[in-house]
Amino acid sequence: MKAITYTDNGGPEVLRLTDRALPEPGPGEVRVRIHVSGVNPTDWKARQVAVPGFPRFPEQVPNQDGSGVIDAVGPGGDAGRVGERVWVWEAAWRRADGTAQEYVVLPERQAVPLPDGASFELGASLGIPALTAHRALTVLDGGPTRLAPGALAGRTVLVAGGAGAVGNAAIQLARWAGAEVVTTVSGPEKAELATAAGAHHVVNYRTEDAAEAIKRVAPRGVDIVVEVAPAVNTALDAEVLAPGGVVAVYANDGGNEMGIPLLPAMFGNLSWKFVLVYTVPEEAKRAAVADVGAAVAAGALRAGREAGLPLHRYPLEKTADAHAAVQGGAVGKVLIDVARD
Template identity: 65%
Template sequence: MRAIVYSQTGAPSVLQLVEREAAEPGAGEVRVRVVVSGVNPTDWKSRAGATGQALAFPEIVPNQDGAGVVDAVGPGVDTVAVGDRVWMLLSAHGRPTGTAQEVAVVPADRVVRLPDGASFDLGASLGVPAVTAHRALTVADGGPTRLTPDALKGRTVLVAGGAGAVGHAAIQLARWAGATVVTTISSPAKAALATAAGAHHTVDYTAGDAAAAIREVAPDGVDLVVEVAPAVNAPLNQAVIANHGTVAVYANNGGDRMELDVRAHFALNVRYQFLLLYTLTPQALRAATEDITAAAEAGILPVGEDAGLPIARFPLERTAEAHAAVEDGFVGKVLIDVSDPA
């Protein structure tokens, strides 16, 4: 089978196309014929060595997310069967092989049935973005801990950076759950994408008084902020957060340190909740995959430019270019066509 591998960290050029034997699934494992692999910022950061840690394995196949068809199951697996269409998450977490290969062996709890009406493109676009968004939307004091229609009814959610992949999923899931969704963007083009995703209101944080614009929509403040840039946005969040509001932080774009006015946050009972996908509890991951699958089955997680998430596609042999596109800040989703969907 064809696979993309790297044996040292560095630029996208360290990624090489090789031939490897397809592994057999062991106990509790599933082998998937990968149709589409998804690329996320975490994938290029791992490849580039951004964490500063040495490679955990002599050779690594990148990419956490993907979608395909089950072609073998190991002993003890009863959650999926041969022939099932599935989406995958955390495929390379703690393991040497991700989804940038024609056949991937993945733990069964990281393989989820893909609803009949959902495309492989959608399946490969879930994983990191949708699970992160789900967690951000379910950490507020007083819940909800699960997302269903009306679970966030009566609440206002502010999504920072609504044109990104996580922001896109957060808008879709929050809207499905009944929230009023406001998002910050930096251009009319990004506003159009966020609106296509389902945001009720967009606010250009580069023009005018963003806090006043948000308060005009939410006079009592926003109940939950899905935050991608806490260091930059801390003053804005303080200005618009509601009493007992929560700021859910999933990234550190724009800086590693932030400054908070302690007294102001005391007065509002504000909760800052940091979250990291890779250390979520099994219960939180299971809740996320179940709710996300239900949302996908309901048709509320579409991808593509018309849905607010443009797609850039690359063949497997051009995985280095796919990684470079994400690293260079492509607005949308980068997908890799690995094998024929038939």
């Protein structure tokens, strides 16, 4: 089978198209014929340099997310799953085999049923972004730990960077759960994407006073901030949060250092919580997988420009270009077409 591998850390040029033996699933495992592989920032970051928590393997296949069809199950497994359409999450987390290959073997729970009405493109766009967004939306003290219609009714969510993959998923999940959704963007094209995703209010922070605009549409404050750039936005977040509100930080765009304004944070009983989807508590991860699956089945999660998430497609042999596109800040979701037919 065809696979993309690398044996040394470095730039996209370390990725090689190789031939590998077809893997066989063991007990508790399934084999998925990958149709589409999704690329996330951690995929290129783990490839470029050694990242703590990501062990080194002699040969690594990149990419955590993907979609395809189960074509084999391990001994004692449910043979009824053969032929099932699935989306895959965390394929390469502490494993040597990601989704940038024609077949991948992984624990059966990491192959989640994908409804017939959901495309393989959508399936490959879920995984890390949607699970991250779910966690960010469920860390509010006194808020829901599960998402479903009505779970966030009466809450206001601010999504920083609503045109990104996590931002897009957060907008869609928050809307599905009944929240009022505000998002910040840097320009008119991204504003169009955030609106297409379902945001009720879009604030262009380059052309208007973001705090003033947010407080105008959310005068009592926002309950949850889904934050991509804490180093840049800490003061803004503290200013617009409602008492008891939380900032869920899932990335470090804009720098690795942040300073929290102590008096506003103390008087408001505000909190900052940090989200790395790979290491969230197991119970929270199981809940996220289940709820994201339910949102897909309900048609509440979509992909494509009409859903605010433009898709950028590359063939398997151009995986290096796909990684470079993500590293370069491509707006939307970068996908790799793996299946040949």
